[in-house]
Amino acid sequence: MDNVILLLIVGIPIIGSCILPYVGRMSAGLRNILALGFVSASLAGSLMLVPDVLAGKIPSITFSFPLGCNFILCADRLAVFMAIVSSSVGAVVIVYSFGYISHYRHQDEYYFMVVLFLGAMMGIIFSGNLIFLYVFWEITALASWRLIGFYREPRDVLRADKAFLVTVFGAFVMLLGFLMLYNQTGSFDLAAIKASLKTNPLPDMAVFLILIGILSKSATLPFHTWLPDAGIAPSPVTALLHAAVLVKIGVYVFARLFLVTFTVSGIWHTVVPWVAAISALVSAGAALVDTDMKRIIAYSTVSQIGFIFLGLSVGCPVGAAGALLFILMHGLAKGGLFLCAGIVEHNTGTKNITRLGGLIGTMPVTAVSFLFCAFSVMGIPPFGGFFSKYLVLAGAVEKGQMLVAFTFLAGAVLTILYLFRLFNMVFLGEAKGAPAREGSPVMVLSVTLLAALSLVSGIYINYPAHFAQAIVKQMSGM
Amino acid sequence: MPSLVILVPLIALLILNLPLGEVMRKASFWVALGFFIFQTVLLFCHHFRCICGSERFINSFFGMDVSVDHLSFMVMFLVNIVALTSLLVARHAIKDSDARFNFINLIVIASAGMNGVTVAKDIFSLYVFLEVTAVALFIAIALQREPRALEGAFKYILLSSIATVMMLTSIAVLFFAAGDTSFASLKSALQVSGKSPVLLAAIGVFICGLFIKGGLVPFHGWLPDAYSAAPAPVSVLLAGIVTKVSGIYTLMRLVAAVFGFKAAVCDVLLFGGTLSILVGAFAALGQKDFKRMLAYSSISQVGYIIVGLGTGTALGIAGAIFHFFNHAIFKTLLFVNAAAVEESTGLRNMNKMGGLSSRMPVTGATSVMALLSNAGIPPLAGFWSKVIIIIALWVSGRYAYAVIAILAAVVTLAYLLIMQRKVFFGNIRPELDGTKEAGPGYVIASVVLAAITVGAGIFFPYVFDHVIIPARSALLP
Numbered sequence: 001m002d003n004v005i006l007l008l009i010v011g012i013p014i015i016g017s018c019i020l021p022y023v024g025r026m027s028a029g030l031r032n033i034l035a036l037g038f039v040s041a042s043l044a045g046s047l048m049l050v051p052d053v054l055a056g057k058i059p060s061i062t063f064s065f066p067l068g069c070n071f072i073l074c075a076d077r078l079a080v081f082m083a084i085v086s087s088s089v090g091a092v093v094i095v096y097s098f099g100y101i102s103h104y105r106h107q108d109e110y111y112f113m114v115v116l117f118l119g120a121m122m123g124i125i126f127s128g129n130l131i132f133l134y135v136f137w138e139i140t141a142l143a144s145w146r147l148i149g150f151y152r153e154p155r156d157v158l159r160a161d162k163a164f165l166v167t168v169f170g171a172f173v174m175l176l177g178f179l180m181l182y183n184q185t186g187s188f189d190l191a192a193i194k195a196s197l198k199t200n201p202l203p204d205m206a207v208f209l210i211l212i213g214i215l216s217k218s219a220t221l222p223f224h225t226w227l228p229d230a231g232i233a234p235s236p237v238t239a240l241l242h243a244a245v246l247v248k249i250g251v252y253v254f255a256r257l258f259l260v261t262f263t264v265s266g267i268w269h270t271v272v273p274w275v276a277a278i279s280a281l282v283s284a285g286a287a288l289v290d291t292d293m294k295r296i297i298a299y300s301t302v303s304q305i306g307f308i309f310l311g312l313s314v315g316c317p318v319g320a321a322g323a324l325l326f327i328l329m330h331g332l333a334k335g336g337l338f339l340c341a342g343i344v345e346h347n348t349g350t351k352n353i354t355r356l357g358g359l360i361g362t363m364p365v366t367a368v369s370f371l372f373c374a375f376s377v378m379g380i381p382p383f384g385g386f387f388s389k390y391l392v393l394a395g396a397v398e399k400g401q402m403l404v405a406f407t408f409l410a411g412a413v414l415t416i417l418y419l420f421r422l423f424n425m426v427f428l429g430e431a432k433g434a435p436a437r438e439g440s441p442v443m444v445l446s447v448t449l450l451a452a453l454s455l456v457s458g459i460y461i462n463y464p465a466h467f468a469q470a471i472v473k474q475m476s477g478m
Numbered sequence: 479m480p481s482l483v484i485l486v487p488l489i490a491l492l493i494l495n496l497p498l499g500e501v502m503r504k505a506s507f508w509v510a511l512g513f514f515i516f517q518t519v520l521l522f523c524h525h526f527r528c529i530c531g532s533e534r535f536i537n538s539f540f541g542m543d544v545s546v547d548h549l550s551f552m553v554m555f556l557v558n559i560v561a562l563t564s565l566l567v568a569r570h571a572i573k574d575s576d577a578r579f580n581f582i583n584l585i586v587i588a589s590a591g592m593n594g595v596t597v598a599k600d601i602f603s604l605y606v607f608l609e610v611t612a613v614a615l616f617i618a619i620a621l622q623r624e625p626r627a628l629e630g631a632f633k634y635i636l637l638s639s640i641a642t643v644m645m646l647t648s649i650a651v652l653f654f655a656a657g658d659t660s661f662a663s664l665k666s667a668l669q670v671s672g673k674s675p676v677l678l679a680a681i682g683v684f685i686c687g688l689f690i691k692g693g694l695v696p697f698h699g700w701l702p703d704a705y706s707a708a709p710a711p712v713s714v715l716l717a718g719i720v721t722k723v724s725g726i727y728t729l730m731r732l733v734a735a736v737f738g739f740k741a742a743v744c745d746v747l748l749f750g751g752t753l754s755i756l757v758g759a760f761a762a763l764g765q766k767d768f769k770r771m772l773a774y775s776s777i778s779q780v781g782y783i784i785v786g787l788g789t790g791t792a793l794g795i796a797g798a799i800f801h802f803f804n805h806a807i808f809k810t811l812l813f814v815n816a817a818a819v820e821e822s823t824g825l826r827n828m829n830k831m832g833g834l835s836s837r838m839p840v841t842g843a844t845s846v847m848a849l850l851s852n853a854g855i856p857p858l859a860g861f862w863s864k865v866i867i868i869i870a871l872w873v874s875g876r877y878a879y880a881v882i883a884i885l886a887a888v889v890t891l892a893y894l895l896i897m898q899r900k901v902f903f904g905n906i907r908p909e910l911d912g913t914k915e916a917g918p919g920y921v922i923a924s925v926v927l928a929a930i931t932v933g934a935g936i937f938f939p940y941v942f943d944h945v946i947i948p949a950r951s952a953l954l955p
Contacts (some may be wrong), residue, residue: 135856
């Protein structure tokens, strides 16, 4: 039964997405409902797997193919957790799109690509074979290429091409790393690789190559430039790309490969935290001086991804649990920030924060939702972001990496600065230009939902924390 | 060698030229269409009989040459698909009915020549069939007597005749050594006196001749001119299959059946292939002309096939055959897209186009599929063949070649994205607002080809097991 559910979680959105453009020709409403239905099916399926994985089972399904390219889907706790986070934010984003995207052209392609993207994301999460992980990885790149270029202006299309090229370059380099692995272990199956790597660690060259792929996908320094540029995409897309899903692909694959599957030499427990620290600090600085609302939030994403990498790479269970929690909290809060920014942009027609101000008077719900989400990203208690950031830093301190911990602390202070600056400039002060209306009901509903979730997940932190601990236990093989 | 595959096209040619006057001219398209469909069906019937081991039924009538193995089958299938595509394009693109009639005759002759190449079992008949194909194409390129087309055809004739001289010289030397021109006796003669410098030189000269025919760097000078100057249906035929059959397939067959995978041969193939990959990819980056860009892209992609062959391993050859198949499909598709754009806008300069996919949705969507397959983005077919070639390079210890092959794929994606951005993606230019799909022929051809490329990617395990592995067994028993 679990095997069938697993197949459906991946299969429904991917196959379903292909019929959306044809349904869209007949009825836009039916298309929207179906798109939401496909993503909700993934969410429901992932939730149904929760009791079993908590009981310690690992459902999996295998189809044998030639050349070691076996199609394997495998659901451990980490995978189920990621699937729930991605598909729940994905579902909110689709609801928000009903309002946001309704008066643009190319809507059929939009829903096709968003649902395909989420389906491919499910594929990456559950894939137990490197080649299929790579296949789904590239499908997400392809979908985000079409989505970033959604408005079809010359500049949009150019930046879409840039994002596609950077991530595909990273992916090709990562493929080289996979080939080195294949050469050493004779298999692309993660389980077989894990068994054969128990005795000898992975060559540093392969680790380096795979890391390039991961860093380029999760927009970490020095491959981060495509992410702020991709902010020209429609807001639901940037929320989807930046916050919930795309950048988390890199983080997830990092956890899946380097924490669960491989044993790597100790040097990487120092190198990766430092790369993450520099990335966090530099992008926080960039966020402090930029004037484009969406670019600030995008730089903030680059910065926060650094925290997740720190927690995962520092090499202790507390940090890893904090990083996993932060994947959830950041997904909810950053998705909310982008969607709020989308409402502001949609109703005022500008993203430039020097031309905005005083919006709290006319769009109070959006402003409060924005503030809640910002609190969570900053790490103010009792919002969810606080606990996860605290655990990540505690992990770094526990491992004795004081200098790294201080660098991240500086990054956290900068986060507070630039987010308050953003809130000030956009929502407080004197109103400039014509007074803007509040967003449409579905859009406001979506952001309120995400803001409320950010708060609730902090107050009831023990539920996600238990789950995170269970994941870490399974990852470290206890 | 009175084989059915040569006989059927000749009969079709006779039917086409029956003295019925205007009637046959009008019906020529349908006759040729019927012929190619008939030939495809025949091919499948025969192929299934091959698999079932009972080909006596056809043999009892025609004495079918049993040398039609799985690789020949695959290549002949591609010949038919591309010829059908070219025929559909010609129906729209060649307006003058006389010229169209002549072109249809030439396709049938060229398909007879290419069928001959795929089944030939001796090096001299191989040469004869190569010439039959080439002569048909010289005329087809120059068919509309435009100055640029004449120039392209002239370059093609010139370089082809150099290749001819080289191959004939080499055949003469090999004939002296073996006393016979059949593959089997040449192979045994080479095994006996393989170290002889004269014979090695003969092999080298022959390979150079085939490099010219296949348009590989550094003998690629004729290819962009010929591809871009030829009328649309001719460039579909030339780029889709003719250069591949006369250069690449022949090379595969001869290296496997006659020359053997000697270290020197493999090194030449690897080096020449990699050079083609790089030169083709970087040259394609800077092109303005749609078809010229595709021509350079062809040079680059053919390089992958040669590199796969050059590994000399079972996996590499399987990858080469698979990429041969994929490249024939997706490059034909891209040329059909280019032809459709040229037909409906009259433009070939990509800088003057923009946003066409909103007016030509089928052409736009299928071009994205061809692009992704060409650049090696999964799950399309081109990804699998490229990845197999790269795995083969890596496993056989040729790390530098593997790295170049991977990074060149990024350049491939870059130039194809430039094309996509300038031509299809983006907002429609005001002056192109009234553009429509070019015609049903283009739409049918591009949908069928896109379906093949997507299908072969998604059902890759089945294609690999049932088409590619049997085809490889023809080369590596």
